[in-house]
Amino acid sequence: MASLAAQYERARNDGQRLTWAKQVLKYVERNFADGTKISEPNLVKWTDEAISIITANASSPRPEPEALFLRGDLQASGAFPTYLAKNLKEAFNDFELSARMGWAPSWFRIGRDYEVLGDLARARDAYERGVHVADVGCIYRMGMANLLAQLELPTSYPRAIAILRDAADKADLDTPQPAYIYGMLLAGEFSHVDIPSHLLRPANEPVSATEDEARRRIQRAAYLNFAPAQFKCGWLFEYAQLGCAFDPLLSVQYYSLASQGGEVEADMALSKWFLCGAESFFEKNEQLAYTFADKAARKGLASAEFALGYYHEVGVGTERNVELARKWYRKAAAKDNTDARERLQALQAPQALGISRQQHEAVMDDKLVRKRTQAKMLSDREGRSPVFERDQYLGAGASTGSGQGGSAGQRRPSGPVNGPTNTNNGRLAPNAAGASDFKSNNNNLELSRKKTMKMVEETAAGRKRPNYGFEGRPRRDASTAPSMPTTSAAPKQQTRPDGPPAASAAPAPTHAGRIPSGTQGASTAGRHGTGYTLNDGRSSHSKPQSGTLPPSSNTSAANSKQSSGSDDASKKPYNTFAEMGFAPQKQSKKDECVIC
Known part of the structure; x- marks a missing residue:
């Protein structure tokens, strides 16, 4: 104003x-x-x-x-x-x-x-x-x-x-949209059309260069407020793909923006983040996990309906209520969610108690936590430092380390959260910085954490x-x-x-x-x-991995x-692009299940 x-x-x-x-x-x-x-x-x-x-x-x-x-x-x-x-x-x-x-x-x-x-x-x-x-x-x-x-x-x-x-x-x-679609084509995310590989990646170009361009194109679309691209960026930083570091805070920030833009899958992704939390970044918050699943379920997302059933069955963010669990499982099962059908079958007995808290914790450790640990190991093994887009969230000129700014859609590398570094195009250079850099990185982490949680709270409240x-x-x-x-x-x-x-x-x-x-x-x-x-x-659009594409123009x-x-x-x-000729792919079981 x-x-x-x-x-x-x-x-x-x-x-x-x-x-x-x-x-x-x-x-x-x-x-x-x-x-x-x-x-x-x-x-x-x-x-x-x-x-x-x-x-x-x-x-x-x-x-x-x-x-x-x-x-x-x-x-x-x-x-x-x-x-x-x-x-x-x-x-x-x-x-x-x-x-x-x-x-x-x-x-x-x-x-x-x-x-x-x-x-x-x-x-x-x-x-x-x-x-x-x-x-x-x-x-x-x-x-x-x-x-x-x-x-x-x-x-x-x-x-x-x-x-x-x-x-x-x-x-x-x-x-x-074009920046997102072209980036996803470069990333090989769309199997709906059989494009000769040499048209997307010249013979003398390494795969890493193509992935880098794919990431930059997708980030460009996210920078331009395209919700499906923001969702994809959240996924990339969650699973350390396309050259991105494992960065829970940046993943949650992107998911929050995607949710505000109407991407219902982003609500489910946020629910899964807060179901377990992220060590050194933010604690688990089962109430937020329930809130975001509820938002997505009330918009008709089958995996979120299953999640609400599961949360009621276990007592995640709410009181245990097997009857309510059955209600949400039935909604999800009506949309061909196989996980919901399995749980309904398990809860057929009138006195069925459902999954215990201990069983739930074991499943979380084996599924969500393990997958994110693997992503972090991949990120560390390839020497990627956590990325904070300070020009967007903290203001221009706030980058630290090498002081690189970068144009819109490019990564802005910074030091890792656990110790002092200098940065070199996102790669770690241990012991090259002093205590001042270490303090600066810790301050930036805390600022990013506060900014992230503010975005999460506003997103949970339905802000657009x-x-x-x-x-x-x-x-x-x-x-x-x-x-x-x-x-x-x-x-x-x-x-x-x-x-x-x-x-x-x-x-x-x-x-x-x-x-x-x-x-x-x-x-x-x-x-x-x-x-x-x-x-x-x-x-609203489904997440890119499952084949439903954004508006055609x-x-x-x-x-x-x-x-x-x-x-x-x-x-x-x-x-949607599905109506333009891209046939949606059947969503896999692991994509549907909240705990996978």
Whole structure:
């Protein structure tokens, strides 16, 4: 809020005011996409003014192409119906005009509209035009089309890999998916397509170099707030894979961010971390283990439903209750969870006591603890030091040791937690540092531990995407409340004789291209009514290892063929990559079981 207030004060022309308006809508989406009411008075006023700025600019004789795009997005989403009614045809007109005026992202929305209608020739033409002007969404879509033989294109692995690499290079906050997908392809995580190995790894390149690039690509997507990539990073630091050190704190931080982004598997991963704890990093906390399993189970995750049954059976974070255990086991068994079926069979007797605490501890030591011990041994054997991304969590310039900063998506090595070191690209150099480095490393460990637990507490409470790097507070003077405009600009109705068959792409699940649909609530009065609640509608994704992939592009919400804005005959084209051609792999027993 303080940053938005300062940006508003600096706005001196239409372009700067439009930029401010876009940032306000981004802020609203990022913080209220879960349906929370916007009750802060200044934000209600700012939302009103932001939409007024956009519509006034788009309706002017010389509109900014971005204003047309933003108005089109508002009309396509119907996020604020009391101000701009949902009108897919008018949204398409705005996208088309802004594209021809040079706004590259509009080509993706046009291409998606035609793709929904089944006019693949025009869809390809729009995407290719977007590729020509370097729009990352269009580049990404054409890469997937060449990879999976879509849009009436033949499979072309060389072209697909080249295009996807270009899209990964251009990945940004609006379209972070390409960096993740390309990184996962390099890591060999997707067996759904048989890509010749030489296209991903040249013959003279060592495997370690390919793994290093894969990790950097995935971390780049995580840095860009892509929840599946954040989940994957948590997994990498938990099991010391792709050159990552074994780092429980960083693993939990990534899992927390993924959970805040809606990745339900991350809740289950956090549950397993706190089920056992991590020596020298944080203690086990069975109450947190139960809380995170409960969060995931209530979102329908079968492995979490099994976990809740197990926790009730053993008495983990709650009182022992065999009947409740049976209830959750039945829910999980209905979703083909074999572990739940086995436990139901074991608990058939009316007086069945279930697994004892002693048996539980033995299983934990044999399964979870042993696997993490092996990961730590691998990390130590290869000389990897624990990694703390201080530029993200502690502020720029906080790195220690060699003082390396690194660009976004790169590892920032530091000394290990158990003794003094110097760092050399993440490798240990024992006895090269003095007592000051040792003290600094211990201080950083404690700071990272506190930061981690703060994130965990906020995640457990259901907080969404907080900005951990911002320590300030909104100012309370008059400057934080921009004045309301004195007039309200009505949206200009454009009728194009060559418009599309009544359809327009619905809002994209990205930071800049979408405002989720919402309803009015009882709060501070504004031009749209008395406050808002926003609903994201984004589908959650399974963890990458099990084969369910993230959104196919920077759009995944419903599309409709009704020019009047009706939701009849709506579609959800390519809501996941599985729908684009990646068949989900059957989840293995060890992936489903909370104690494996």
